[in-house]
Amino acid sequence: MSVLVFVEGLHGEIKKSSLEAAFYGSQVAQSLGTTATAVAIGDVTEDALTKLGAQGISKVLFDADERLKQFVAEAYVKVIAKAVAQEGAKVLVFAHSNIGAAVGSRLAVRLNGSLATNVTSLPKTDGGSFVVTRSVFSGKAFADVNLYAEVKIIAVQKNSFELTSQEGNTASVERFSAEVSDADFGAAPKETVLLDTGGSVPLQEAEIVVSGGRGLKGPENWHLVEDLAKALGAATACSKPVSDMDWRPHHEHVGQTGITVSPNLYIAIGISGAIQHLAGVNSSKVIVVINKDAEAPFFKAADYGIVGDAFEVVPKLIEAAKALDK
Amino acid sequence: MKILVCISNVPDTTSKINFTGDNKEFDKNGVQFVINPWDEYALTRAIELKEAKGGSVTVLNVGEADAEPNIRKALAIGADDAIRVNAHPKDAFFVAAQIAAVAKDGGYDMILMGRESIDYNGFQVHNMVGEMLGIPSVTPAFKLDMVDDSTARLEKEIEGGKEVVEVKLPFVASAQQPMCEPRIPNMRGIMTARTKPLKVVEPAGGEAKSEYVSFSKPEKKGGVRMIDADNAAELISLLRNEAKVL
Ligand SMILES: Cc1cc2nc3c(=O)[nH]c(=O)nc-3n(C[C@H](O)[C@H](O)[C@H](O)COP(=O)(O)OP(=O)(O)OC[C@H]3O[C@@H](n4cnc5c(N)ncnc54)[C@H](O)[C@@H]3O)c2cc1C
Numbered sequence: 001m002s003v004l005v006f007v008e009g010l011h012g013e014i015k016k017s018s019l020e021a022a023f024y025g026s027q028v029a030q031s032l033g034t035t036a037t038a039v040a041i042g043d044v045t046e047d048a049l050t051k052l053g054a055q056g057i058s059k060v061l062f063d064a065d066e067r068l069k070q071f072v073a074e075a076y077v078k079v080i081a082k083a084v085a086q087e088g089a090k091v092l093v094f095a096h097s098n099i100g101a102a103v104g105s106r107l108a109v110r111l112n113g114s115l116a117t118n119v120t121s122l123p124k125t126d127g128g129s130f131v132v133t134r135s136v137f138s139g140k141a142f143a144d145v146n147l148y149a150e151v152k153i154i155a156v157q158k159n160s161f162e163l164t165s166q167e168g169n170t171a172s173v174e175r176f177s178a179e180v181s182d183a184d185f186g187a188a189p190k191e192t193v194l195l196d197t198g199g200s201v202p203l204q205e206a207e208i209v210v211s212g213g214r215g216l217k218g219p220e221n222w223h224l225v226e227d228l229a230k231a232l233g234a235a236t237a238c239s240k241p242v243s244d245m246d247w248r249p250h251h252e253h254v255g256q257t258g259i260t261v262s263p264n265l266y267i268a269i270g271i272s273g274a275i276q277h278l279a280g281v282n283s284s285k286v287i288v289v290i291n292k293d294a295e296a297p298f299f300k301a302a303d304y305g306i307v308g309d310a311f312e313v314v315p316k317l318i319e320a321a322k323a324l325d326k
Numbered sequence: 327m328k329i330l331v332c333i334s335n336v337p338d339t340t341s342k343i344n345f346t347g348d349n350k351e352f353d354k355n356g357v358q359f360v361i362n363p364w365d366e367y368a369l370t371r372a373i374e375l376k377e378a379k380g381g382s383v384t385v386l387n388v389g390e391a392d393a394e395p396n397i398r399k400a401l402a403i404g405a406d407d408a409i410r411v412n413a414h415p416k417d418a419f420f421v422a423a424q425i426a427a428v429a430k431d432g433g434y435d436m437i438l439m440g441r442e443s444i445d446y447n448g449f450q451v452h453n454m455v456g457e458m459l460g461i462p463s464v465t466p467a468f469k470l471d472m473v474d475d476s477t478a479r480l481e482k483e484i485e486g487g488k489e490v491v492e493v494k495l496p497f498v499a500s501a502q503q504p505m506c507e508p509r510i511p512n513m514r515g516i517m518t519a520r521t522k523p524l525k526v527v528e529p530a531g532g533e534a535k536s537e538y539v540s541f542s543k544p545e546k547k548g549g550v551r552m553i554d555a556d557n558a559a560e561l562i563s564l565l566r567n568e569a570k571v572l
Contacts, residue, residue, distance in 0.1 A: 010486070098484055102453045105453030106456065109458055136446055144539045145538055149535045187491060187497075193487050204486075257339075275339065275340050279444075283544070303547065303548075305550045306552070306555050308558065
C-alpha cells in the first residue's frame with residue numbers, strides 16, 4: 001500500500017501546497033504502516049527536494065529532464081505513472097492545484113483509480129473502506145467520499161493542514177527517468193507569463209489575503225489594499241464586480257465563480273458579503289470585515305469587524321501593520 | 327466547426343445548502359436549478375465561434391429529466407441541438423465516461439465545458455475526458471481563439487500566471503471568465519428552442535469510482551468581535567496576540 005506524493009516546483013523551490021501534500025502523504029503512510037515516497041517534476045533543485053524529509057518523506061524520485069520544467073499534462077502523467085509502477089503505490093497524493101488536479105484526473109483514468117479533489121481530511125480507513133472529506137458546494141458544505149477503486153488519488157486543498165516540520169530530517173534524492181519524448185510535449189505552452197505580483201506570493205498560495213470590493217470606489221484607491229497587503233506580506237484579491245469593471249484583473253477575483261481561497265487570514269474591505277463571495281472565502285481561518293454599513297451581511301461570517309469608512313480605517317491599519325516587528 | 331458543450335444542472339448560486347435522510351442526500355426542496363455558471367462561458371464562446379466560422383453547437387448533459395428546462399435554456403441561448411444521457415451523475419469518472427462515449431464517434435472538433443461545477447467542485451471531468459479520448463485537455467482557459475481551421479490558441483490560468491497554448495483540433499478545454507460575456511436567452515431564442523432536437527440516450531456503461539456517503543455543514547462561527555473604528559490599530563494587535571495569524 002505504498003504512498004506516492006507528487007511534488008511541484010517553482011523557481012527552484014518546492015511549492016508550499018506541495019509541502020502540504022507531502023506532509024499529508026507521510027501521515028497517510030504512517031497510518032497504513034508504510035512509507036511515503038515523493039516524485040518531483042519541474043523547476044526545482046535537488047537541494048530543495050532534500051528538505052522534504054522535514055515533512056516525513058524519506059525518498060524522492062526526481063526526473064530532471066529540462067523539458068519538464070514546463071507543465072505538460074501528458075508528459076507529467078507519464079513520469080508519475082512510471083513512479084507509481086516502480087513503487088507499487090496504491091495511494092497517490094497531490095496538491096489541489098491546476099497542475100495537481102489535471103495530472104490526478106488523467107492518472108485516475110489511466111490507473112482506473114478513484115479520485116477525490118479539494119480534500120480537507122486524512123482518510124478514515126475502518127472496515128475496509130477509505131473515506132476522505134472534501135469541500136463541496138463552493139465551501140458551503142463537506143462531503144465524505146468513499147474511494148473504492150484499488151488505487152486512490154487524493155488532491156489536498158491548500159492551507160487545510162498545518163505543517164509540523166521535523167527540521168533536520170532530510171530526504172534522499174534519486175535520479176529517475178521516465179524517458180519522455182518530444183511526442184509527449186505536443187501540447188506544450190508557447191509562452192508562459194508569470195504575473196508580476198510585486199514580489200508578493202500568488203493568491204492561491206497566500207496565508208494572508210487582503211481583498212477589496214466596490215466600497216473602495218475606484219482603482220485609484222487600490223493603494224490602500226496594496227499597502228496593507230505589503231505591510232502584512234499578503235496577496236491581494238477583489239470581489240467580482242471589481243474585476244468585471246476592470247478595476248482589478250480577473251485572476252484576483254475570489255468567490256463562487258472566481259478563485260477559492262482558504263488562507264489563515266482574510267481581510268475584506270468594502271465588500272458586502274454576498275453569498276457568492278462568501279462561498280469562495282468562508283473556509284478562511286480568520287475573517288476580518290471592514291465596512292461602513294453595520295448591517296453588511298459579511299459581519300455574520302466574520303471573526304473581527306470594524307464598522308467604519310475604509311478611507312479612514314485602512315490607513316490606521318497600514319500604520320499599525322508597518323510597526324509590527326516581523 | 328462542430329462543437330460539443332457539456333453543461334451541468336446545479337443549484338442556483340444563492341441557494342442555502344441542506345441535506346436530508348441522515349445527511350445522505352442533497353435537499354432539492356425549494357432549490358432553483360441553473361446552468362452551471364462556468365459552463366455558460368463555454369456555451370457562449372462556442373456559439374460565438376459558430377457565428378464567426380460556421381458549424382454547429384451540440385449541448386450535452388448527463389442527468390435526469392429534471393435537467394431539461396436548463397438544456398432548453400442552452401438551446402434558447404443559441405445551441406443547435408442537445409443530447410441528454412439519461413442517468414444520475416454518480417461521480418466525475420462516470421460523467422466523463424458518458425461524455426467520452428458520446429464524443430467518440432461524434433466527430434467533434436472541440437469539447438468545451440466549465441472549469442468545475444459549483445455543486446461538487448470536482449475540477450476533473452475535462453481532464454478525464456481528454457485522457458479517455460487520448461486528446462489534449464487545456465484547463466482552465468480564459469481565452470479561446472482559432473489560429474486557422476485546424477489549430478486553436480488558448481490562454482490558461484496557472485498558479486501565479488498564465489500560459490499560452492496552441493493545440494490541434496480536436497481537444498477538450500474548460501472555461502472560466504473573462505472568456506466572454508455569458509448571454510441570456512431572448513424571446514426569439516426561447517420560441518425556437520422548443521422545436522430544436524433534444525435526444526435522450528441511455529448511459530454507455532462506465533462505472534463510478536467513488537461514492538458519496540454523507541454530507542455535513544461547516545461549524546458556525548463563534549460570532550464577530552467588533553472593534554471601534556477610532557481604535558482601528560487595536561485590530562492588528564488582536565490578530566497577532568489573540569488570533570495568532572500575524
Ligand atoms: C452567478 C453569480 C456568481 C457570482 N460570483 C461571485 C464571485 O465569485 N465573487 C464575488 O465577489 N461576487 C460574485 N457574484 C456577485 C455577488 O452577488 C455580489 O454582487 C458581489 O460580491 C458584490 O461585490 P461588493 O461587495 O464588492 O459590492 P457591493 O455589493 O456594492 O458592496 C459594497 C460594500 O462596500 C461598502 N462600502 C461602501 N463604501 C464604503 C467605504 N467607504 N468604506 C467601507 N465600506 C464601504 C458598502 O456598505 C457595501 O457593503 C456573483 C453573482 C452571481 C449572480
